[in-house]
Amino acid sequence: MNKDLYKKLQELRRTLEHHNYRYYSLDDPEITDAEYDRLMRELIEIETKHPEWLTPDSPSQRVGAPPVDAFSSISHSLPMLSLDNSLNEAEIREFDRRTQRLLERTDEIEYVCEVKLDGLAVELVYESGLLTIGSTRGDGITGENITQNLKTIASIPLRLRGTESAVPERLEVRGEAIMPLHEFVRLNQTRLDSGDPPFANPRNAAAGSLRQLDSSITASRRLDFFPYGIGLCSAPLPPSHNRVLSWFEELGFKTNPLTSICRGIEAVIDYHRRIMEQRDSLKYEIDGIVVKVNHLAAQERMGVRSRSPRWAIAFKFPAREATTRIKDIIAQVGRTGTLTPVAILDPVQIGGVTVSRCTLHNQDEIERLDVRIGDRVVVQRAGDVIPKVVRVVKEQRSGREQTYRLPDRCPVCNSHTIQAPGEAAVRCVNLSCPAQIKERIAHFSSKNAMDIDGLGEKLIDQLVEKGLLKSIADLYFLQKDQLIVLERMADKSAENLLAAIRTSRRRPLERVLFALGIRFVGEHIARVLVQAFGNLPALMQATPEELEKIHEIGPQVAESVNSFFAQKENRHLIERLEAGGVEFTAATKPMGDKLAGKTIVVTGTLTGFSRKEIEERIQQLGGRAAASVSHNTDYVVVGENAGSKADKAKELGIPILTEQEFNQMIDN
Numbered sequence: 001m002n003k004d005l006y007k008k009l010q011e012l013r014r015t016l017e018h019h020n021y022r023y024y025s026l027d028d029p030e031i032t033d034a035e036y037d038r039l040m041r042e043l044i045e046i047e048t049k050h051p052e053w054l055t056p057d058s059p060s061q062r063v064g065a066p067p068v069d070a071f072s073s074i075s076h077s078l079p080m081l082s083l084d085n086s087l088n089e090a091e092i093r094e095f096d097r098r099t100q101r102l103l104e105r106t107d108e109i110e111y112v113c114e115v116k117l118d119g120l121a122v123e124l125v126y127e128s129g130l131l132t133i134g135s136t137r138g139d140g141i142t143g144e145n146i147t148q149n150l151k152t153i154a155s156i157p158l159r160l161r162g163t164e165s166a167v168p169e170r171l172e173v174r175g176e177a178i179m180p181l182h183e184f185v186r187l188n189q190t191r192l193d194s195g196d197p198p199f200a201n202p203r204n205a206a207a208g209s210l211r212q213l214d215s216s217i218t219a220s221r222r223l224d225f226f227p228y229g230i231g232l233c234s235a236p237l238p239p240s241h242n243r244v245l246s247w248f249e250e251l252g253f254k255t256n257p258l259t260s261i262c263r264g265i266e267a268v269i270d271y272h273r274r275i276m277e278q279r280d281s282l283k284y285e286i287d288g289i290v291v292k293v294n295h296l297a298a299q300e301r302m303g304v305r306s307r308s309p310r311w312a313i314a315f316k317f318p319a320r321e322a323t324t325r326i327k328d329i330i331a332q333v334g335r336t337g338t339l340t341p342v343a344i345l346d347p348v349q350i351g352g353v354t355v356s357r358c359t360l361h362n363q364d365e366i367e368r369l370d371v372r373i374g375d376r377v378v379v380q381r382a383g384d385v386i387p388k389v390v391r392v393v394k395e396q397r398s399g400r401e402q403t404y405r406l407p408d409r410c411p412v413c414n415s416h417t418i419q420a421p422g423e424a425a426v427r428c429v430n431l432s433c434p435a436q437i438k439e440r441i442a443h444f445s446s447k448n449a450m451d452i453d454g455l456g457e458k459l460i461d462q463l464v465e466k467g468l469l470k471s472i473a474d475l476y477f478l479q480k481d482q483l484i485v486l487e488r489m490a491d492k493s494a495e496n497l498l499a500a501i502r503t504s505r506r507r508p509l510e511r512v513l514f515a516l517g518i519r520f521v522g523e524h525i526a527r528v529l530v531q532a533f534g535n536l537p538a539l540m541q542a543t544p545e546e547l548e549k550i551h552e553i554g555p556q557v558a559e560s561v562n563s564f565f566a567q568k569e570n571r572h573l574i575e576r577l578e579a580g581g582v583e584f585t586a587a588t589k590p591m592g593d594k595l596a597g598k599t600i601v602v603t604g605t606l607t608g609f610s611r612k613e614i615e616e617r618i619q620q621l622g623g624r625a626a627a628s629v630s631h632n633t634d635y636v637v638v639g640e641n642a643g644s645k646a647d648k649a650k651e652l653g654i655p656i657l658t659e660q661e662f663n664q665m666i667d668n
């Protein structure tokens, strides 16, 4: 046996597991994705040569295993219970009184409040620290063996951290597997593009992804996991639920940062209100909170009913669903020419927001839902905030409803529309279609792209309609005398606009790349591409094969980027942007080295920077902007309403800077 190679293999596994933990559980990576990729390839290469060395906890096992024909059944050692629901304050107060009665107490009860994650309950069995079985809840008694699929979730440890003596012989960890909203949106977009029906909500998407017989599909879906309870455990348990959660953290899990100890029912009600306010800004969908009696001895004393424990209750949020009528369906032309059917609704309040229109995605979706003009429909606002029609109330049809088909001519430029074979989208292929130009310019100048202040929708409409803008590059050739003749455009505002356009010429390459509106190239992918290629000419020449070698770049993105730059019109566009003064330089190259090697966490609201701007600034100066505070953090910059991160920094003795102090540090 080649001892050195074996040693190397073990070393690689340890390193990869460490970086996986830093990235997914702590949200605080130490190396770049490309480096991680290189290490993983090295590991897989050794394991391919020596299949006898493969182990079930190797990080390579996260990428998916050969497909199976069906899932086997798993009996849970202890039933996986469900939760009783309470829907209002009166019901939650009743739960508190019952708890006091059962525990024979009159003082405030100590509860742990958690968010109620909208995903799929799963159980993970660890034997001597090794993840051996992962299963769905099923009916609570028997679930399905989905071990291979759960192993693809990066925040689930394949082996528990900690010394052998501290890890129990058997530990069953229970928790929720979820699909983050950005992943849900991305997945549904891909499904729509390829003609598959979209998932109705992140929960269905998570469940669908975990019930794949081919685990490489699950691996591509980027699920996440938060633990919230224990099944069987061979070791003595900590005395309270919050200590169980801290133990999970020590074992390598990521626990939910919103969890909080609440003394007495008023604190619980307050928590419910606070979380409801944050609901729309979370990265995943929640449908309420879960209230648990903290002390395990008290839990034991209260006991369980047949399906749910007496010591816990869900306190749900109001539904974000309502019924209304579809008054009309119109076709909207997007920046790639796609015609999107949009339902015009009788305005309706959903979760505090008035909704009066809502996308129907494409023709396939109209047919799948069988929606017609005049139908009563159920509209839902999920966490991604974009309202959608989930179902038609067919029982209420009068017979006068009208079916709808996307037009075969563009509603804006009247050119013929086409539907490419195998694609669900109907497109207007006229690149000079004013609707497309407007959308491209709006995207190009938007905040996270070139950030051209003052270039609003109305102004874009005028500029395109007057023929002053036929392409995004025309922006950089606009003259003041062309502007002042426009409606509501005074001398000063024309100057301001031209100044904003000039400033935008120096936006970093990743922003310019995102601004170009290449299909599938969002902000994140744009950054990945710039990090990998460093400059535009290199990216423009990359073959799909070269692109696909990059971590996070799949065949769809590779194909899209390659064909974008292969088109003569687009190369011409780049040349004109350059001629107009756009710089195309990468920000990832440090502009200075004031913060070289420094890891900085920003928390709270700042006055002079948006979160994104300060993070970009830190990177430009050679530093790294991290999401969470740890021993490796060098500084924490605190703004208004800074929360637990500032506390953690104090606890660890990390220097805290005000925004002003940060400015002084980078200016001098």
Ligand code: IVH
Pocket (backbone or CB within 6 Å): 081, 082, 083, 084, 114, 115, 116, 117, 118, 119, 120, 121, 137, 176, 228, 229, 290, 309, 312, 314
């Ligand atoms: S505890 C014995 N905690 O809600 C208590 N459940 O209706 C078992 N859920 O099947 C569950 N977030 O899928 C618990 N923080 C949380 C949860 C949570 C979501 C789900 C879980 C369970 C369902 C019960």
